[in-house]
Amino acid sequence: DFPPGDEAYHTYDEMVAELDKTVADHPDIAAKVSAGKSFEGRDIPVLKVSDNVATDEDEPEVLFDCNQHAREHLTTEMCLHVAQRFTDNYADPAVKDSVDNREIWIIPSVNPDGSSFDVESGEYQGWRKNRQDQGTDTNRNWGHKWGCCGGSSDDPADETYRGTAAWSAPETAAMRDFIDSRVVGGTQQIKAAVDFHTYSELVLWPFGHTSDDVTEGMTQQEYDRFAKVGTEMAQTNGYTPQQSSDLYITDGDSLDWMWGQHKILAFTFEMYPSSSGGLDGFYPPGDVIERETARNDAAVDILLREAGA
Numbered sequence: 001d002f003p004p005g006d007e008a009y010h011t012y013d014e015m016v017a018e019l020d021k022t023v024a025d026h027p028d029i030a031a032k033v034s035a036g037k038s039f040e041g042r043d044i045p046v047l048k049v050s051d052n053v054a055t056d057e058d059e060p061e062v063l064f065d066c067n068q069h070a071r072e073h074l075t076t077e078m079c080l081h082v083a084q085r086f087t088d089n090y091a092d093p094a095v096k097d098s099v100d101n102r103e104i105w106i107i108p109s110v111n112p113d114g115s116s117f118d119v120e121s122g123e124y125q126g127w128r129k130n131r132q133d134q135g136t137d138t139n140r141n142w143g144h145k146w147g148c149c150g151g152s153s154d155d156p157a158d159e160t161y162r163g164t165a166a167w168s169a170p171e172t173a174a175m176r177d178f179i180d181s182r183v184v185g186g187t188q189q190i191k192a193a194v195d196f197h198t199y200s201e202l203v204l205w206p207f208g209h210t211s212d213d214v215t216e217g218m219t220q221q222e223y224d225r226f227a228k229v230g231t232e233m234a235q236t237n238g239y240t241p242q243q244s245s246d247l248y249i250t251d252g253d254s255l256d257w258m259w260g261q262h263k264i265l266a267f268t269f270e271m272y273p274s275s276s277g278g279l280d281g282f283y284p285p286g287d288v289i290e291r292e293t294a295r296n297d298a299a300v301d302i303l304l305r306e307a308g309a
């Protein structure tokens with residue numbers, strides 16, 4: 001469990017229970033499905049929020065995924081906040097408009113094994129990766145130009161270990177299968193996505209494998225749209241907008257594949273804090289959860305709008 005004082009954070013079981021409660025409270029607009037299983041066999045739950053939730057309607061879809069990195073527990077709270085906002089507040093006309101005209105997918109924990117390991121002793125382990133062997137960094141294990149560019153490590157002991165092959169981590173393979181399953185009639189229905197991380201307060205867009213703005217799979221016009229929407233979202237939450245490679249080069253990351261493979265307008269939000277210079281930045285006190293998740297409400301609304309553009 002989370003250490004004393006941080007009980008506000010959801011353990012895996014509490015997160016699952018929260019999703020089940022949301023579905024029970026809002027059966028017309030919320031449903032739970034599975035993306036698959038983690039290395040240790042935990043289900044990776046997906047919440048769908050939309051009107052006529054049991055029907056696949058021809059509406060733009062948006063994906064919010066969280067907790068790829070185990071210790072980044074604030075992101076699980078971010079996904080649960082999105083789930084709660086678009087179900088409990090369905091009476092709000094703006095919220096209702098989004099729910100009625102979009103299909104929203106929410107994955108609060110991509111890496112449930114790592115997340116559980118990080119807290120189960122009652123002392124934070126500072127764990128980042130999944131729990132496969134010495135751990136794979138799922139955000140270096142996706143299949144677009146995997147291991148191409150010095151943006152990951154081939155050393156299993158390293159924090160950015162890319163795995164033995166693209167998709168070698170069950171968790172990234174599950175994400176791939178889920179997103180691939182949203183290709184309907186040859187068209188990817190998911191139009192936009194945010195992969196939430198902590199920390200540094202950044203809005204990031206692809207590509208990570210190169211510093212070039214324009215490259216194979218990214219025209220100037222496409223880049224300009226990422227920069228425009230990224231900047232617009234950053235103006236609402238006070239994060240810094242930039243191409244992810246401006247931070248450092250990464251390969252096998254989620255954004256490169258979501259855009260490279262499916263042309264999903266995919267961003268990463270690095271949430272609060274802006275800096276702390278160490279491990280404690282990953283463990284802000286529970287009393288910041290409400291403020292730091294609601295801080296992204298306007299940006300989430302912008303992304304939902306863009307999905308229909």
Ligand SMILES: NS(=O)(=O)N[C@@H](Cc1ccccc1)C(=O)O
Nearest residue numbers: 139197198199208244250253268
């Ligand atoms: N959350 S973090 O501290 O690990 N930073 C992320 C930054 C990141 C996120 C998405 C694409 C490229 C890079 C990482 O995977 O290194």
Ligand SMILES: [Zn+2]
Nearest residue numbers: 069072197198
């Ligand atoms: Zn991360």
